[in-house]
Amino acid sequence: MSVRPRKRRSSEEARREILQAAEARLREHGLAGLNVVAVAGDCGMSHATVIHHFGNTAGMRQALVAHMTERLLRDIIAALQREPAPEPTAMLRQLFDALSRGGHARLLAWLSIGDEALSEDLEPPEHLRVLFAELVPVLAARLPGHGDREAAAKRLIFLIATAAIGYGIAGARLPRMISMDEAEAAAFPEWLGRQIDQLMA
Amino acid sequence: MSVRPRKRRSSEEARREILQAAEARLREHGLAGLNVVAVAGDCGMSHATVIHHFGNTAGMRQALVAHMTERLLRDIIAALQREPAPEPTAMLRQLFDALSRGGHARLLAWLSIGDEALSEDLEPPEHLRVLFAELVPVLAARLPGHGDREAAAKRLIFLIATAAIGYGIAGARLPRMISMDEAEAAAFPEWLGRQIDQLMA
DNA sequence: AGCGGTATCAACAATGATGTCAATAGTGGC
DNA sequence: GCCACTATTGACATCATTGTTGATACCGCT
Secondary structure (H helix, E strand, O other): OOOOOOOOHHHHHHHHHHHHHHHHHHHOOOOOHOOOOHHHHHHOOOHHHHHHHHHOHHHHHHHHHHHHHHHHHHHHHHHHHHOOOOHHHHHHHHHHHHHOOHHHHHHHHHHHHHHHHHOOOOOHHHHHHHHHHHHHHHHHHHHOOOOHHHHHHHHHHHHHHHHHHHHHOOOHHHHHOOOOOOHHHHOOOHHHHHHHHHOOO | OOOOOOOOOOOOEEEEEEEHHHHHHHHHHHHOOOOHHHHHHOOOOHHHHHHHHHHHHHHHHHHHHHHHHHHHHHHHHHHHHOOOOOHHHHHHHHHHHHHOOOOOOHHHHHHHHHHHHHHOOOOOHHHHHHHHHHHHHHHHHOOOOOOOHHHHHHHOOOOOHHHHHHHHHOOOOOOHOOOOOOHHHOHHHHHHHHHHHHHHH
């Protein structure tokens, strides 16, 4: 009876491999494909190993949410503090890209309709709030000088964020609904950036 | 042995009851709560009855998607053809409301990450495309006269749609991220309407 | 080399969800 | 009232997934 050799990884390595496979399955097979047997199969390990590392299936999923959330926040932070001398509108554009790409919108969609066990409210880290707190006055200084400019800046950020999330989720289906050119739809982010410029002028 | 009396409904009635319960479960328990046993329990019937009416679980889910999609499209259509004499910007505002309310954004999120079996591409009905085709020139006529105004109108619709979907999905979480007032966030749709007015001026 | 720690595995038990089936019980039409 | 139709049901078989357990193999450390 030939027993195939075990592949031993460090605990950290195993967790990383598992989460990577889990994310790929979520991307390609949807929520239904996110079970320990399938994920373990993709990693070439037994499902018992997955449970060993994450306690149970819910633990694996929560770890995946935490992992994806961490990268989402890191991407947002990177977009907000990119050097050199960030132009506010460029930062908004990068914020849009960071939110709409890389499956981040899908993560938020998952948190919106997935198992309730997942959405144990993950508070945004203080670090991120500080970054937004820094962006707001910079943006506000560029706005026309009537009314509450800080509130106006926040609304602009809010617009960028919602549009990016909607774009990440439905951006592929929408064009056909309104007979819009694919290329035109792909150019939407850039166009939105110009509109923001116009609104700030 | 007392056998509790059976409640007999018409086929149509049963389907409606089941889909109603299924939608409630999706709203309250997420995707995990969407199985035939639980749905049947909420309806006070056996799960075999549910399967009898929809063939299998996937049939029930597809019927639910179809049902929710139908209502979504009906809401959009109602928003686009509301009388009297629809102002283009008012129509855009109503389009925003129609998309962001009533769990429609959640439906799209579900289609985005749910079982792949669900998203067997439901083509938008010709009726809706016609309505958009009517809206576009009306909107285009209001736009400043340089460049391709039809394309510009479509981009505006696209912006409204993406923002509405993002608002429906993440509108509850976003404000805390950027330290935004709840009331301020609730006023976002109205503000967006004014911005659209400004972009069209 | 020897050894303790632990990552890994196969096998098992338990649970839950799915789908089938034959029997039953309302309902409308005659 | 009778009958055909079908919505409804409990019981069952099946399958997928989860989680446990005891044994094992790999690795770092002394």
